[in-house]
Amino acid sequence: MDPTPTSLFESYEQDFRHIIHGISDKLQDGGKNQIGEQRKAALRKVELELDEADDVVSQLEVEIQGIPNSVKAPYATRLKQAKADLSKYKKLSKDLQFQATRSDLLGGYRADSSRSDDPYGENSDRTRLLAGTETLNDGSRRIQDSTGIALETEAQGADILRSLRGQREQIENSRSMLNTADIHIDRASGTLKGMLYQMKKQRFILSGIGIFFVVLILTILYFKLSR
Template identity: 80%
Template sequence: MDQTPTSLFDAYEQDFKHLISSISDKLEGNGRNQVGEQRKAALRKVEIELDEADDIVSQLEVEIQGIPQSVKQPYAARLKQAKADLTKYKKLSKEQHSQAARSDLLSSYNRAGASNSDDPYGENSDRTRLLAGTETLNDGSRRIAESTSLALETENHGADILRTLRGQREQIENSRNMLNSADTHIDRASGTLKGMIRQMHKQRFILSGIGVFFVVLVLTILYFKLFRR
């Protein structure tokens, strides 16, 4: 597995581009031709994908902090572009949600049809059409509120995950620093032990030489005393 400082940034960026491509297709490509419930389902899917893309951008902001300054500038530009793309499609999604709500309102109005009855409270009266339109608008507002609530919950959950990841990253960095310090102390202790062993061998050699010298000296003295009288 690639462990370079930019590998995670590259991986998250690829995931982001995949999501943006899917969102673009639904908002600007083939998905734009959908109508009715299919269009509503596509827009709900866009909201989910936008939340996921938002989480990835937050993760990119975390990862860029660990990239060395010597190569950081192009990655900062890529992060800026990702933020711009996310903002663009959030705005476009909001606009198309509003268009869908207006389409539902007009559709309800067309289904109701023009009233030919003299009864002001008839089934197809202006009052009925107005109530139907108000109900559709309220339904659209509820859906937008639910989407906003879901987005806020997802954002808070993502922030908690990022805080946890940041804490774990700091723990890993502290552990790595401790291991590096321990390696340094071990190297120093190993050097000291090697020096002590060399000194011990040196002292043993000297003591052996002194012992030999005294043995030769004693033998010489005995020789002169016993055989040179």
């Protein structure tokens, strides 16, 4: 498998589309056509798969940071579409959960409506309405809890992205510093080479001067001794 940012993005996107397709099938077949416990079971599976799809979208957000800007635009559009699809199916799932709860309440009300005329009895309208209200409140609390978890997960994902972005900037700054150090080292190396050349040149000149004086002294001594 090619470990490039675009190939990883496309792989996660393919996983996301597979999950979304399964969610769509469950919402169409189980969420709308089934009733009772079968419908509830199907909607619970949808919730789990929506959480999985949310994790994949977070991974897509991580991978798109490593895609070069020259080719990032179409992938950003695909990421935006994935987020829109995820939001659409989350809303559809919540709507179907509400409809299922309401259907169960109304079904219970019809089944028990002719059992008692006592307004304060166990099966009275008032008792059933209170029970129904409590069930709706419980469903609302669950939805709020799920929303809170989703928001917390999104915030954690954003923190991770910011951390990764900061680490990337640190790596780029370190790379820039290394390049600058290489330039200075090259300059220093050139300066040292120039100094060594000058030292050799001066040594050669001094050696020539020394030889000249030795020859001069020997010549003077020769003329003096020859007289």
